[in-house]
Amino acid sequence: MIFLYHVILLLLMTTANVAYAQSSNGVKKNYLRKPQTLMIPASLQPRTSPVMTIPYKAPVEAPLILIDPGHGGDDYGTNSSGISKYHEKYLNLSTSELVRNFLLQFGYRVFMTRTDDTFISLEERTNIANQRNPVLFVSIHYNSAPNPIAEGIEVFYYRDDRNKARSNKSKLLAQSILDKTLQRTQAKSRGVKHGNLAVIRETNMAAILIEGGFMSSASEMEKIKKVSYQKSLALGIAQGIQDYLNKQGITPVASK
Numbered sequence: 001m002i003f004l005y006h007v008i009l010l011l012l013m014t015t016a017n018v019a020y021a022q023s024s025n026g027v028k029k030n031y032l033r034k035p036q037t038l039m040i041p042a043s044l045q046p047r048t049s050p051v052m053t054i055p056y057k058a059p060v061e062a063p064l065i066l067i068d069p070g071h072g073g074d075d076y077g078t079n080s081s082g083i084s085k086y087h088e089k090y091l092n093l094s095t096s097e098l099v100r101n102f103l104l105q106f107g108y109r110v111f112m113t114r115t116d117d118t119f120i121s122l123e124e125r126t127n128i129a130n131q132r133n134p135v136l137f138v139s140i141h142y143n144s145a146p147n148p149i150a151e152g153i154e155v156f157y158y159r160d161d162r163n164k165a166r167s168n169k170s171k172l173l174a175q176s177i178l179d180k181t182l183q184r185t186q187a188k189s190r191g192v193k194h195g196n197l198a199v200i201r202e203t204n205m206a207a208i209l210i211e212g213g214f215m216s217s218a219s220e221m222e223k224i225k226k227v228s229y230q231k232s233l234a235l236g237i238a239q240g241i242q243d244y245l246n247k248q249g250i251t252p253v254a255s256k
């Protein structure tokens with residue numbers, strides 16, 4: 001009897017050793033010291049087998065930014081006063097494209113209300129923005145004034161009494177963009193201003209309109225027509241957007 005008992009014990013241990021050897025990932029499991037299993041009557045057992053659920057993480061898309069190059073097509077905007085005429089609509093588009101490129105480099109998604117020289121009504125521009133629902137909207141323009149020495153950058157937001165939260169966000173965005181564009185261009189500050197302008201009034205998200213310099217000023221126009229100035233201005237706009245979004249806790253998704 002004692003001999004038989006030893007044989008059974010040896011057999012059990014061998015089985016246990018096989019179990020050790022088969023355990024995956026190098027993790028040894030002690031099959032001889034299994035925790036006690038509580039026997040639950042069949043009637044009380046859950047109807048579905050317990051399965052481990054791994055929470056599904058939806059792929060998060062990078063924040064969308066809407067860039068609106070002012071004017072276009074038959075609408076030329078303002079123009080320079082010198083002998084060689086520069087039209088605002090072209091400068092708005094080239095600057096906007098530079099802004100888009102910087103924003104893409106920063107990891108954002110960008111949509112532009114126009115990418116060529118076509119006319120788009122103000123209503124269409126706000127419709128595009130409200131349908132696409134970006135985190136923010138930036139309209140890009142250059143300025144003019146009867147006074148030929150007027151110069152500098154100004155940024156408009158709409159003081160919306162019906163939606164104070166949007167209004168506050170727009171003002172923060174305006175200030176952030178003004179700060180960064182001044183840093184980059186060394187231009188004169190004309191400040192953040194309230195402007196009753198359709199594209200920033202009728203849009204539902206944080207929205208600003210930047211006037212990047214005066215085409216009516218001969219000295220400022222000398223700078224504006226250069227790609228280097230437009231690049232500096234564009235980088236300032238993009239960094240202003242980035243700063244504002246970081247403060248709002250909205251960041252582009254880090255790629256793996």
Ligand SMILES: [Zn+2]
Nearest residue numbers: 070077141142
């Ligand atoms: Zn304009």
